[in-house]
Amino acid sequence: MGKNTLQINPNTKHKLIRDSVRHFAETELAPIAAEIDRKATFPLAVIDKMKALNYFGLQVPREFGGAAMDSISTAIVVEEISRVCAAVGLCVTVHNGVAVYPFMKFATPEQKKHYLPQLASGAMIGAFSLTEANAGSDSASVETTAVKKKKEYILNGTKIFVTNGGICDLALIFALTGFDPKHPQSSVFVVESKYAGFLRGELEDLCGMRANPVSSLFLEDCCVPENNLLGKIGEGMKIGLATLDNGRIGVAAQALGLAQGALEAAMKYAKERQQFKKPIASLQTIQNYIADMATEITAARLLLYHACSLKDEGAPFGCEAAMAKLYCSQVAAKSTSMAVQIHGGYGYSKEYDVERYFRDAKVTEIYEGTSEIQRMVIARSMLSQLIL
Numbered sequence: 001m002g003k004n005t006l007q008i009n010p011n012t013k014h015k016l017i018r019d020s021v022r023h024f025a026e027t028e029l030a031p032i033a034a035e036i037d038r039k040a041t042f043p044l045a046v047i048d049k050m051k052a053l054n055y056f057g058l059q060v061p062r063e064f065g066g067a068a069m070d071s072i073s074t075a076i077v078v079e080e081i082s083r084v085c086a087a088v089g090l091c092v093t094v095h096n097g098v099a100v101y102p103f104m105k106f107a108t109p110e111q112k113k114h115y116l117p118q119l120a121s122g123a124m125i126g127a128f129s130l131t132e133a134n135a136g137s138d139s140a141s142v143e144t145t146a147v148k149k150k151k152e153y154i155l156n157g158t159k160i161f162v163t164n165g166g167i168c169d170l171a172l173i174f175a176l177t178g179f180d181p182k183h184p185q186s187s188v189f190v191v192e193s194k195y196a197g198f199l200r201g202e203l204e205d206l207c208g209m210r211a212n213p214v215s216s217l218f219l220e221d222c223c224v225p226e227n228n229l230l231g232k233i234g235e236g237m238k239i240g241l242a243t244l245d246n247g248r249i250g251v252a253a254q255a256l257g258l259a260q261g262a263l264e265a266a267m268k269y270a271k272e273r274q275q276f277k278k279p280i281a282s283l284q285t286i287q288n289y290i291a292d293m294a295t296e297i298t299a300a301r302l303l304l305y306h307a308c309s310l311k312d313e314g315a316p317f318g319c320e321a322a323m324a325k326l327y328c329s330q331v332a333a334k335s336t337s338m339a340v341q342i343h344g345g346y347g348y349s350k351e352y353d354v355e356r357y358f359r360d361a362k363v364t365e366i367y368e369g370t371s372e373i374q375r376m377v378i379a380r381s382m383l384s385q386l387i388l
């Protein structure tokens with residue numbers, strides 16, 4: 001790792017994890033990242049290698065075949081993959097952060113025994129499916145329904161923007177189970193893609209993260225065994241919010257990886273590119289850009305690891321996860337834009353990785369709660385602690 005990359009590794013274990021994931025990402029993902037973005041294809045062969053490395057069971061306890069990592073290690077894995085290929089980082093963080101995590105937190109012992117080994121090994125890839133046409137930031141407005149019929153729930157509705165949707169083996173579907181218009185109640189269902197009535201839509205033609213198979217999902221009289229209710233009936237909102245608290249740590253890590261990748265690419269280019277008979281890295285203006293990017297990335301990393309530490313201590317971490325997500329995604333958007341600026345016209349060409357980083361970074365300000373929603377979460381938490 002270059003001296004200029006300014007990594008913070010809270011301990012030796014974290015440094016070893018960073019080095020090993022960086023090696024994997026540079027060997028396996030760097031050669032294909034531009035191509036899978038251009039062709040919008042999901043790299044199944046590399047994903048299989050990642051399964052063997054336990055990247056799909058990052059925090060799953062060892063008894064279920066997982067790597068039982070702490071949260072900083074998990075963030076480092078996502079950060080290092082996203083530093084090279086954020087679309088694959090998205091697959092990993094959604095699977096671990098919002099599909100597997102709620103199993104660990106809310107599943108029954110039987111559900112854990114059945115699903116966690118398959119999720120941890122990557123035999124099943126997971127998705128988290130809350131968003132609908134009329135339920136985005138307002139996640140309480142889901143219209144998908146789940147009606148009990150004997151020993152099954154029958155699900156009907158359309159989910160949109162499902163990360164991993166095109167390839168997932170299992171999706172956590174949020175559906176209405178309480179129909180009083182004044183107090184609608186949702187619940188969460190574990191829906192396997194092999195169930196009758198589970199259909200996938202076309203892949204989204206996205207601006208960035210193009211190698212991730214984001215798609216719609218259609219539930220047409222989809223029969224789900226009653227035992228596949230996650231948590232209790234009516235707990236959809238509670239499970240959704242707790243899961244998103246965790247997922248935001250993952251999006252923050254993804255954004256941070258993008259920002260780091262952009263900084264390194266910009267520094268390399270600035271040292272190589274000659275204008276006015278000297279490298280542009282010798283210009284004060286370019287140095288100022290580099291200094292600002294490096295400072296903000298370091299601050300973002302500390303904020304992220306702080307949220308991770310709180311989570312591992314068992315302390316409330318929702319507010320800090322929202323802060324990390326808000327700040328890391330802003331830093332990613334700004335740093336990737338700055339990296340394009342440092343590359344000049346070439347930065348606007350697909351010849352250079354920063355063009356992809358720039359497109360990939362934007363959505364980190366949008367999914368798992370927009371920046372506006374993060375501010376709402378942070379402000380609510382701060383104001384609720386205020387004692388006058």
Ligand SMILES: Cc1cc2nc3c(=O)[nH]c(=O)nc-3n(C[C@H](O)[C@H](O)[C@H](O)COP(=O)(O)OP(=O)(O)OC[C@H]3O[C@@H](n4cnc5c(N)ncnc54)[C@H](O)[C@@H]3O)c2cc1C
Nearest residue numbers: 128129130131136137138161162163366367368369370372
């Ligand atoms: C690539 C991609 C992958 C995704 N993956 C998933 C996934 O795996 N699972 C899933 O469930 N969803 C997923 N999403 C959906 C994503 O979480 C939503 O797009 C996001 O929550 C915003 O919802 P919306 O698009 O409906 O925007 P809206 O909610 O319509 O927001 C539009 C604008 O209004 C603002 N706004 C809305 N309400 C408020 C408010 N109360 N105060 C201030 N401003 C407000 C928003 O911040 C935004 O600027 C994904 C989206 C994308 C693009």
